[in-house]
Amino acid sequence: MSLAQQAPTNSALTDLAVTAAIAAARVILDVYSRPISSVSKSDGSPVTEADAAAEAVILDHLRATGIPVLGEESVAAGIIPNLGRRYFVVDPLDGTKEFIKRNGEFTVNIALVEDGAPVMGVVLAPVTGETFVGDASGAYSGNSLAGVLRDRRPIAVASTLPLRIVASRSHGHAALARLCETLAVESDVSVGSSLKFCLLARGDAQLYPRFTPTCEWDTAAGQAVLEAAGGAVVTLDGQTMRYGKGELGFLNPYFVAASTLDLAQRAAAEMAQLIA
Structure with missing residues (x-):
């Protein structure tokens, strides 16, 4: 779906998602600074204390909107709200295997879905602070290591060959x-x-x-x-x-x-x- 087809998104929701992702990143880095232990979910994928702690922080930030949240750890615990046509989708720690390997290639993911389409998304890499945002206004990247999103710059695909x-x-x-x-x-x-x-x-x-x-x-x-x-x-x-x-x-x-x-x-x- 191209940008022109995306539904308008309240910029305040984008800003809220960025703030929630930054807060989750702080929690994740706190766990990352210590010895990491993990257990296996029913599907065999690993989960750490950072996953649940980060999701709790994100849910706390998003709660005031009244918009349902589909969260990975909540689903694993059997908690699936009535989603309706508009809801958040949260992966508090995407790349848990990378987190355990300590290669820095893991992210906080927060999206807003409307009528089956993701119309807003925030992807934040806690180790580098690299943050990517997309909504109906366009896509941009920045850095959030300082606790706020700085150095925003527009980004766009490149279709050049090879x-x-x-x-x-x-x-x-x-x-x-x-x-x-x-x-x-x-x-x-x-x-x-x-x-x-x-x-x-x-x-x-x-x-x-x-x-x-x-x-x-x-x-x-x-x-x-x-x-x-x-x-x-x-x-x-x-x-x-x-x-x-x-x-x-x-x-x-x-x-x-x-x-x-x-x-x-x-x-x-x-x-x-x-x-x-």
Whole structure:
């Protein structure tokens, strides 16, 4: 979905989401400064004390809006509110594996979904302070290490050739190499968490194919940032990825994010053939 198609978003909600993400980052860095212990969820993914503590901080900030919140840790605890047509989606610590590895490639994700579309997103990397924001006014990045968002600058996708692809450090798929060959990808950059969407949004790469499972809280904020910067996220049928899939446990299908809708749809068609 292009920026022109995005529903108007109250800028106060964007500012609130940025403030909530900054507060969550402080909590996360406090845990990061100490020895990290983790346990496994029912799906085998790791979780640390930082995940729950950060989500609690975010929920506290968002509560006054009265807008329902779909939070990763809340869902894991069986707490799923009646979402309606407008709700926040929160992943308090995206990239827990990266957090445990201490490579800095983890983020706080907060998005606002309206009628199935992510119309606002904030992605903040606590270690560097790098922060990406997208809403109906556009996309921009800045730094929040000082506790406020500074050095704001607009960001936009770059569709120049040859293609650069973003792959995940913690997830891979055998079809990825074949996709790169088919689309004549020149190089790849590997990064964890929702930062992959953000690299596309600021023009560092053009393609992010996802052959492994994700949930809505993993992608909503990044998709909002990328779409606000001019990019697209589509499922393998070529349609824009949608939200509110409660009947599926909020699981996403495989998807591709790209700098343009045309590239996204071409890549999606190739991915569909590769895994058929």
